[in-house]
Amino acid sequence: MxxxxxxxxxxxxxxxxxxxxxxxxxxxxxxxxxxxxxxxxxxxxxxxxxxxxxxxxxxxxxxxxxxxxxxxxxxxxxxxxxxxxxxxxxxxxxxxxxxxxxxxxxxxxxxxxxxxxxxxxxxxxxxxFHMVCGGATENSENVDGNIVQYLRKVLCCYCQDAPYIHSYKDISIEEIEKKLGIQFVKENATKTMEIENVFYDIHRDEEGRITKLKAAGKEFQGKELMKLLQLNSTRFSWKPKKIRFFTTGKGDGVGLCQYGANQMAREGKKASxxxxxxxxxxxxxxxxxxxIEKPLKGKTIIIDAAHGGEKGEDHIGPTGLREKDINLDICWYLKKKIASLGATVYMTRENDDYLPITERAAIANKILPDFFITIHQNYFKHPTISGTEIYYYRGDKEANKLGREIIEEITKELQTVNRGVKTAEFFLLRDVKVSALHIEIVYISNPKEEALLRKEDFKEKAAVAIAKGIVKYHGCATGDYHYL
Ligand SMILES: [Zn+2]
Ligand SMILES: [Zn+2]
Known part of the structure; x- marks a missing residue:
């Protein structure tokens, strides 16, 4: 090597x-x-x-x-x-x-x-990751709103002695108002800003003079406060000039706590x-x-160009385009693409031959690939209907997942309408013993989509989009690693 x-x-x-x-x-x-x-x-x-x-x-x-x-x-x-x-x-x-x-x-x-x-x-x-969690990391949904399975809250007693574990920052009222785009109570001798646990239970007379209030649990008369604090009048109010913010930890608390990791390492824990x-x-x-270059290495996929031959009962577009030919073209592009990504690829037919669906199922059941994908073009009597549809056999969760990845890529790449990933009782989906998808790329009955299907780059793009969806679904096949 x-x-x-x-x-x-x-x-x-x-x-x-x-x-x-x-x-x-x-x-x-x-x-x-x-x-x-x-x-x-x-x-x-x-x-x-x-x-x-x-x-x-x-x-x-x-x-x-x-x-x-x-x-x-x-x-x-x-x-x-x-x-x-x-x-x-x-x-x-x-x-x-x-x-x-x-x-x-x-x-x-x-x-x-x-x-x-x-x-x-x-x-x-x-x-x-973050610097200091301050006792426990956070569940992802509390910070970002999304549940991520591997970003769960864990207790962390390892960052107790870290810097930033307890810190504070003084920020002036003006700065808070500016940064938050708000305005606190304007200076006014009779308007009261209650501060929890500091000044509360405030009583004033009709003239706005303080008669009594509580400060940190003790009650004071207005006159008493005026004297003790040497204020000019009992008609008074207050407003802090700055606020001290106390913080525990540093960062959003999601994922790895760096100071915690450092302490765990000091206690003899390995990186893994x-x-x-x-x-x-x-x-x-x-x-x-x-x-990275061959993410599908080790995967086997069968692609099936639906219909074929004269007995194949394919759909025919308004200007005579045959579905069987388009399906085969797309399958060739798809084979080339996913083979280049490392997959072992089989095609049920490589020519314009008639092949009964029972035989197609038999091929799949003999090879038992990771996935069986059959390619079609859709048809409807109203020519305005357009878009992409994918079918899978009910209960096949993996096919559903793969189907959703693929339809997202196709509709993005080809700018087609996403008509959804649905269940169907089609013979092939039912009789193939591995996960199977039936993809209807576009409507050959729609004149605009039929015209697109005549273009080589459109068919190639469709194949590339399917390949992208497969890679997204599979991720990257690599060996497990055991850290010593
Ligand atoms: Zn921590
Ligand atoms: Zn078809």
């Missing part, structure tokens, strides 16, 4: 220069660890951070169905996402004579975890144990270049 072939590159967008640069993923991880965690932390905590930053980058790879960044879709990630990011070159200046020591630490943390990525359901996780503590139900895997 040639070492150089194993390097994974990632396309990075540099917003300052507005250009894309291809950089080795592992080198990028080094500068991101330096950016995101003090290098004085324990080596096992730094290994955790290396795996986290690698996972954040891996998640953006187009292999996992990401589209690239908005301003420049060629790029998979923008440095804009890492506010204050510096290259290792820039750290030479900052670290001075400590550079060699710090670089050695980074090399150890990254090289020892080379290629390791956190997976959940075959996909890199959203590896969230720490990651498994903060992320629920994850798997650590080594991601290799081959996994």
């Amino acid at each position: 040639k070492e150089s072939n194993e390097i994974i590159y990632i396309n990075i967008y540099h917003p300052d220069e507005k250009k894309i640069a291809e950089e080795p993923l592992e080198e990028m991880v080094k500068s991101l660890v330096a950016w995101s965690m003090p290098l004085t932390f324990h080596i096992e905590a730094l290994k955790c951070q290396s795996i986290i930053m690698r996972t954040i980058l891996a998640k953006k790879l187009k292999t996992f169905g990401e589209e690239g960044i908005e301003v420049s879709p060629e790029a998979e990630i923008s440095l804009e996402e890492f506010n204050g990011y510096l290259s290792l070159e820039a750290y030479k200046q900052i670290w001075g004579n400590k550079y060699d020591d710090y670089k050695a630490i980074l090399d150890e943390a990254i090289d020892d975890t080379k290629g390791i990525v956190i997976f959940f359901n075959n996909k890199p996780i959203d590896a969230r 144990e720490i990651l498994n503590y903060y992320y629920t139900g994850i798997v650590l895997r080594i991601m290799k270049k081959n996994n």
Whole structure:
């Protein structure tokens, strides 16, 4: 195996220069660890951070169905996402004579975890982290509104002695008003701003003079307060000039607590144990270049160009286009695409031959692929009906999942109407013993869609969209990794 072939590159967008640069993923991880965690932390905590930053980058790879960044879709990630990011070159200046020591630490943390990525359901996780949780991490839905299975609340007694565990910040009333776009009570001697546990149970007479109030549990007469505080009148009010905000922890509390991770490492825990503590139900895997380029390696898929021959009873478009021919064209494009992604692909027919559905089912049941996909074009008597539909056999949850990924890609890529993923009792769906999908790409009965089906790039795009959906569904097949 040639070492150089194993390097994974990632396309990075540099917003300052507005250009894309291809950089080795592992080198990028080094500068991101330096950016995101003090290098004085324990080596096992730094290994955790290396795996986290690698996972954040891996998640953006187009292999996992990401589209690239908005301003420049060629790029998979923008440095804009890492506010204050510096290259290792820039750290030479900052670290001075400590550079060699710090670089050695980074090399150890990254090289020892080379290629390791956190997976959940075959996909890199959203590896969230924060500095100090302050006693417990948060359930994702409390922060972002979405339930993420691996971002569950865990108790954390490890960050009790961390900086930021208890801190405060004084903010002036003017600043609060400005930042929140609000206005508190205007200065006025008779308008009262009640402050819980400070001044409350306030009584005034008709003239607005304070007759009595409570302060921290003790009752005072207005006149008494005037004297004690040397105020000019009993007609008084108050307003704080600034407010002290007390905080526990630092960050949003979702995912890994960095100071907690550091303490766990000091107590002898390994990086894999720490990651498994903060992320629920994850798997650590080594991601290799081959996994990215051939994500479907090891998968077997049968594609079925529906109908065929003269007995095939296919639909015919308003200008005479035959469904059987279109189905076959799309299947050829699809075969080429998913084979290039590593899958083993079989076609039930490769020519314009009549093949009874019982025979198609027999082929599937002999090979027993991971999926059986049959391609059709739809038909309806009203020519205005258009769009994409996918069918699966009821109860087949995996087919439903795959169908939803595929329809999302097709309707996005081909700009067609999403008519949904539905159950059906079609013979093939029922008699094929593996998960099966019946895809109706568009309506050949609709003159506009029939015209599109005559275009090679439209058929190819349809195939590419299906392939994308399959990759999104499967994620990336990689071996489990057991950390020693
Ligand atoms: Zn913590
Ligand atoms: Zn058909």
